[in-house]
Amino acid sequence: DAKTTQPTSMDCAEGRAANLPCNHSTISGNEYVYWYRQIHSQGPQYIIHGLKNNETNEMASLIITEDRKSSTLILPHATLRDTAVYYCIVSYGRGGSTLGRLYFGRGTQLTVWP
Amino acid sequence: GAVVSQHPSRVICKSGTSVKIECRSLDFQATTMFWYRQFPKKSLMLMATSNEGSKATYEQGVEKDKFLINHASLTLSTLTVTSAHPEDSSFYICSALSLAASTYEQYFGPGTRLTVT
Numbered sequence: 001d002a003k004t005t006q007p008t009s010m011d012c013a014e015g016r017a018a019n020l021p022c023n024h025s026t027i028s029g030n031e032y033v034y035w036y037r038q039i040h041s042q043g044p045q046y047i048i049h050g051l052k053n054n055e056t057n058e059m060a061s062l063i064i065t066e067d068r069k070s071s072t073l074i075l076p077h078a079t080l081r082d083t084a085v086y087y088c089i090v091s092y093g094r095g096g097s098t099l100g101r102l103y104f105g106r107g108t109q110l111t112v113w114p
Numbered sequence: 115g116a117v118v119s120q121h122p123s124r125v126i127c128k129s130g131t132s133v134k135i136e137c138r139s140l141d142f143q144a145t146t147m148f149w150y151r152q153f154p155k156k157s158l159m160l161m162a163t164s165n166e167g168s169k170a171t172y173e174q175g176v177e178k179d180k181f182l183i184n185h186a187s188l189t190l191s192t193l194t195v196t197s198a199h200p201e202d203s204s205f206y207i208c209s210a211l212s213l214a215a216s217t218y219e220q221y222f223g224p225g226t227r228l229t230v231t
Contacts, residue, residue: 034219043118043207043222044158087157100146100211102220104158 003027004088009109012082018075020108022088025069031092033064034102035073037084037110044087044104047073078112085109116142118210120223127198127230135193135226137208143188144210148220149181152205164191198230 005023012018024033032051036044048055048062050071055062061074075082087107091100117140127133137147145166150158162183163171170183180202182194191210195202205227209220 041225043224046219046221049219100220101148101160101163103160106157
């Protein structure tokens with residue numbers, strides 16, 4: 001079962017930063033926070049993941065609160081191609097009994113408008 | 115980046131027939147692959163974990179005799195929907211975990227849309 005809550009939908013103007021929140025108040029100490037996105041009728045795409053520290057890659061930044069009960073995915077300069085459903089998932093990754101299984105919640109539909 | 119392919123991308127079959135869907139990791143080895151299904155306007159639902167050389171592990175409520183999974187090599191897993199019925203019509207997506215120890219992300223295939231008439 002999904003252990004995260006996200007807003008159902010969000011809008012963002014093209015070129016502006018998109019900040020997508022996620023609550024995961026029951027996260028365990030060894031669970032990672034993963035973000036994936038799914039563009040309509042395609043397979044999900046990995047964006048970023050983190051454990052405790054903030055992370056940044058070429059796609060996005062991930063800010064995790066100190067108590068790890070929530071996080072924010074930041075797309076610094078959103079484009080029309082960033083319109084997608086964004087999923088925040090907590091998982092043990094490769095380790096643990098769940099061996100990398102991902103349980104998707106409803107996600108956030110991000111719409112970037114011109 | 116790591117690429118996962120699925121074949122076919124679309125399939126239409128008659129009720130009562132079986133359909134096989136292939137999932138391949140093209141440029142990396144994967145001891146573990148996963149199968150998901152997704153209904154229109156719904157989220158992905160994990161069906162099973164496919165392990166190379168061993169039996170698949172099915173999620174609660176997923177019929178293992180209905181959805182046969184075979185993971186014969188480090189780059190190929192197959193899902194066979196047996197005796198398909200219209201309610202099996204869905205978008206089936208696979209993913210693969212890279213064998214590389216430093217990799218924690220899953221790579222997803224493009225999906226297979228199954229329509230049972």
